[in-house]
Amino acid sequence: MRRLLQRLKNHSRPAYFSLWFLLVFYFVSFFADILAPYHFDQQFRNKPYHPPTKIHFFDSGGNFHIRPFVYNTVIDDPVFKTYKQDYSKIYPLKFFVSGKERRIFFFFKTKRYLFGVDQPAGIFLFGTDNYGRDIFSRLLYGGRISLSISLIGVFISFSLGMITGGIAGYFGGIIDQILMRLVEILMVFPSFYLMLSLRAMFPLNLSSIQVYLLIVMILSLIGWAGLARIIRGMVLSIKEEDYVLAARSLGLPHWKILLFHIFPNTFSYSITAITISVPGYIIGEAALSLLGLGIQEPYPSWGNILSSTIGNLRVLGDAPWLLLAGIFIFVVLINFNLLGDALRNVLDPKNW
Amino acid sequence: MCLTQKTGEMEQILEVKNLSVLRVEKTESISILNDINFMVKKGEMFCLVGESGSGKTTLALSIIKLLPKSFKIASGEILINGKNILEINEQSMRNIRGKDISIIFQDPSAYLDPLFTIGSHLQESYHGKNENKKELISLALQEVGLDSEVQTVYPHQLSGGQQQRVMIAMALINKPSIIIADEPTTALDVLTTRQVIDLLNAIRLKHNPAIFFITHDLELAMKTGTRIGIMYRGHIVEIFKPGREKPSHPYANILLGTIEGKDTILELNFKKNTMDSKQMQQKCPFFDMCVEKEARCKKTIPFVWCDSETGIRCLKNGRNTQV
Incomplete structure (x- = not known):
């Protein structure tokens, strides 16, 4: 782990900085309860x-x-x-x-x-x-929701995508056909409208924790299809590699080959894809919250902090600090992209 | 004195009988291997020599049952330690691979997983669940002349010769009864080739596995092999013992001529061999290019054993008195 950090540092200073920056962001929102001066729903009625x-x-x-x-x-x-x-x-x-x-x-x-x-x-x-x-406190609490949704969502959708893509690519044939047609059906729907209609299937008066879990599920259900296709393509090419043949000649069972030889070799792509798709979840959550379908007031998320400014043009002139949530989203996205790009190179042993 | 197929000797590790392999394409199937007959005995180095595309690697892959999907074994038997592997299922085949048969491939850099350290490669290839796994691994590395410290490095950090040594160590670690070496020296320079060959020979003398050595370098085969099989367009045309006798098949003679510096190769009419696989089964595969061909060569020519170890597929040859 320390060697990996050192390599990241040597490879790209900005990416190394991004990593620490993101860690600080996660740390701060994780401990929002201690770090925030006010609770997220504490109101100062005389100070709007x-x-x-x-x-x-x-x-x-x-x-x-x-x-x-x-x-x-x-x-x-x-x-x-x-x-x-x-x-x-x-x-x-x-x-x-x-x-x-x-x-x-x-x-x-x-x-x-x-x-x-x-x-x-x-x-x-x-x-x-x-x-x-207090916007500062709300941003810290909101970061907890926005950032954790992205992590959990990425975890679920990548597990789904890797497993489906891996099995389809490795075994091929009828399994491949069935899985890929399913994936294509899912991909046919425009993701944003799919997200909205999935959300519409559930009642609006859910508790905040239910909404949270629901959003995680919706976002990860939408995200995995594209990944599954790409992983399938990679597995198709990797399984023809000579080292896979060599592993089979050692008498390894299929699951071991898939798990230890094929998946790790897709990581150069999927690690990058993970870090680059994290922003998608933050934006997806923000989009749902912006439309009032996501995390409900008074619970803050970066999306619904931003959404409170919608249709309120005077904010731009008189209270521009309300747009800070957008800047937070932007900064986190940039850092994830920087980190993902560098990680791809760093995780490849050939670059060591 | 020639005998037809002699079988049933205990020391035979690998025996291939009448093996035919097809490549199935959409409209037709092309014959890749045709009526292959040979056996490899314990402790010997059997060299298989042939030009590119003659089916050497296909033969090696059929022996471990890892042919690509488009290839189909049409007929024949492959016996490993007396067990016909074409009849057993994938699960029991996995236990044979790596344990009874190991394979060393041509280009070690491609056959080692770039994300695996040498140590994990070796651990993975070891089949037993022994506590002294680590000792066995260092022992295997020692045996191929590598440092135990090499375990922590990644394949690309080693030279080609070292990588091939790692492959040999991986093949060796389960003490298999036969090692298939599919052109293990092709990607290496002359000196490293020598070292790898010496290493294989040393292992053969020490642990007594059979080595099935595939190469396109006849000179190398003549120096190292105890027996040599010559392959031509999917047929084994001759099996002979170097040193004891000279090959007598016209094709084998041409090959031998190239290393002896003869100009026979220039005298040959090397027009494109236009036979397709159906024609090839009907006449001698070398018919179009043979300088000694006769009318009777225009029919199927069987492989005939001259004694228990050598044989030929040619009518002209004096030893082949049967037909």
Whole structure:
């Protein structure tokens, strides 16, 4: 593993950086319960469309404070949602503040968060939305859903694709015909409409965890068909390779040949395909949420944070921080693509 | 003194009787191997010599029952340790492959999985479930003259000769009764060829497996083989012992002429041999090009054993008195 990392580093610095960047992203959203200053549904009703909070070191008198602080803000213009700072009192930034109990993945409970400020002031690093919810916290919680959907979805669809494609390609004949025709039927449908109609089969009033699982299933059911076809093609060519003949001449059973000789040799493609398809899941989830069919409010996902801006043109001018979810998606996609490209080269022993 | 088919000796590891293989195409089937008869005995190095396309590799693949799907064994028997492998199922064939028969291929770089280390190749080829697997692997590597440390490297990090040694170690590790070597030296240079041949010979003398050595290099075969089979267009035309006797089939003579520096090859009328497979079964396969052909060659010519080890498929030859 360490050697692999070293190779990745030597091969491509940007990709190595991407890997760490993504790991940090996953880590941060995994521990959103500790890292986010507010819970995702905590509302500041008197602070909708609040711009990102200014963090100060110097107070109005020009005195330096070693601990950064914020001022409370009050609404200035209720129509255009402009705020002015109340310089009468400073609210220093506190670390490991205690607050309402949150559960980390149903098991651990935490009362302390990484940072926060006392009420009534608020620290909104990326501003707030129309309900006065902290966008930063929502992005962290939303990342948990968006990023994990992509991982689980990729896992399911790649297992399906590899198994179907592998069996079809390796055994050929009637098995190949049946499996590939099935795959083609699935591919005939435009994926977006298939996604919508699959979602429409289920009621709208599902609980959030059910919706989550449903979306994972829908996305992975759509993603595997194309992969199965490509894997089948690769297996068709790899099974004619001499080392497969050699493995058969050693008396290995079919499943061992398929598992140890043929699949690993498709990895140069499939690892890249995995990393490049992860963005597809994030976008797919975003698209469903954008249409209101995905993760429902108040649960955040990057898609539905973005969708709250839909049909609301003034956001672009007055509260552009609401579009940050899009930038998060974009950044994650770029990093996955960079990483996938480099991994293909790094995983091939011939390049070592 | 010639005898027809002599069979039933205990020391025969591999025996092929009347084997015919067809390549089935959409409209017709083409005969690839025709009435092949030979046996390989324990501890001997049987060399099979023939030009490209004469069916050497097809023969090797039929012996381990790994012919491509378009090939079909039309008739005949292949006995390994007295067991007809054409009658047993795939499952029991798997137990024979690698264990009783091992095969070494032509181009080792293509036959080693690029994603597998040498160590995992060897582990994979070992059939038993022994605890001292690791020792056996290092022992096998030692035997082919490789360091035990080579286990951690990948095939592309080795030279062609080293890769071929790995293949030999893989073939050797189960102590098979016969090793099929399908042109193992073709991709190697002269010196490495020599080393690989010496290695195979050393193994043959030490562990006493039969080696079925396929090559297109008659000179090499004459030096190393205990017996040589000459193959021409899907037929074994002659089996002889180098050193003891000279081959007598016209085709074998031409081959021999090339290494002795004779110009016979230039005297020959090397027009394109136009016989198709049906015609070939009806007359001597070498008929069109033979300088000594006669009218009676225009019929099927059987392979005739002269003694228990040598035989010929030609009417002109003095030894072939039967027909």
